[in-house]
Amino acid sequence: MSHAFNRRQGLAAAGSVALAAASARHLTAQSPNEKLNLACIGIGGRGAANVGGVRGENIIALVDVDQQRGKQAFESHAGAKRYADYRVMLDELGGKLDGVVISTPDHTHFHPALAAMQLGLHVYLEKPLAHNVWETRTLTDFAREKKLATQLGAQRHTKSNMHRVVELIQSGAIGNVSEVHSWVSGSRGMPSMPTDRPQPPATLDYDLWLGPVAGRPYHPSFCPYGWRFWWDFGTGETGNWGCHILDIPFWALGLRYPKRVDASGPEVDADRTPKSMSCHLEFPTSNQDSPVKLHWGHGTPAILSKLGLNASGCNNLFIGDKGMLLCGFDKRQLLPEDQFADFKEPEKFIPDSPGFYREWIDACKGGPAATCHFDYSGPMAETVLLSNVAYRAGGFDWDSKNLSTGQNQKAQALIKEPYRKGWDIKV
Incomplete structure (x- = not known):
């Protein structure tokens, strides 16, 4: 599967429809009494805590490249649709979502966050926001330009x-x-430099875990x-x-x-x-x-x-x-x-x-900006x-x-x- 950004460039009309649908959804979500439709990307470890933090909203999709690591969250939200690849999820559900919560490793913060924001979705993203300075500035500027609600996971x-x-x-x-x-x-x-070469667990899509990084053997x-x-x-x-x-x-x-x-x-x-x-x-x-x-x-x-x-x-x-x-x-x-x-x-x-x-x-939902919105937390x-x-x-x-x-x-x-x-x- 080619990367979502390239695929959407070839499907501009479909992307426009999804964006229009998402925008319409956002207009109806301005009421503070209406629940948001959310997707959570990366749901093991810290991600499980973030899923719990937004559990009062409608979690309609859960994404994790490791089905075992995401098992607890998957089972706790049986009504949410399960995915291994966030790109497939955004292609299928982007028009139904209001926002995404991203808790993946640092090297895979940027790609799902930008893809979501390009669909007009609000973003909660774990620190340190991205893996390098260019990615961080790009997300900060894009969120400001599109007037999206953001929050960096500096919970303290x-x-x-x-x-x-x-x-x-x-x-x-x-x-x-x-x-x-x-x-x-x-x-x-x-950490110690590995000398053995074990196979990835059967529940893990290691190529998806690597994402944009050429990386190294599992x-x-x-x-x-x-x-x-x-x-x-x-x-x-x-x-x-x-x-x-x-x-x-x-x-x-x-x-x-x-x-x-x-x-x-x-x-x-x-x-x-x-x-x-x-x-x-x-x-x-x-x-x-x-x-x-x-x-x-x-x-x-x-x-x-x-x-x-x-x-x-x-x-x-x-x-x-x-x-x-x-x-x-x-x-x-x-x-x-x-x-x-x-x-x-x-x-x-x-x-x-x-x-x-x-x-x-x-x-x-149209309230004041969160205290760790990207304009504040991006420079940090x-x-x-x-x-x-x-x-x-x-x-x-x-x-x-x-x-x-x-x-x-x-x-x-x-x-x-x-x-x-x-x-x-x-x-």
């Missing part, structure tokens, strides 16, 4: 402690923030889960946790695109993501109208021991001209402690979320991916308008990656 965005951290920073509790240190602890990465070390730590398929712990942890400084400081990206770490492996790395990003401005230096690390940053800080449960340190804020998803501490002993936190001004999935569902995801580029190819000045790494052509080659035959894209 709704945590009340994160709201309070943003309120503290934006109310000036620690003054003007010039520097932020963000990190994920742990040492996952660099091995259980990367399929179904370990893919995260292989460059062909994943984006390492930086891609895995970056969009959760950097969500805090991006939101608090209104960050967009860096102008300079540098990184360091252990020797780069061509196939596998590292167990540690550090990246330094310079942002030309913030919502405080001043530059910000953002340091991202896979591994605990040295500044914590230098300052004698107990960072247990934390993953961000904001440094301002009137103090510091050490925080995590569920913890916050203003420093120095004696300076803030009598500090009174500002009145809450960030409203509680109705629920991360509910935000997107309401947006699909790009920053995460740029960190990996700098680690793999060296530092560069970043021209965000033209997606250019300047003189660093090795880095430029990672901004947009080639697809294997049959999966080429024309936007």
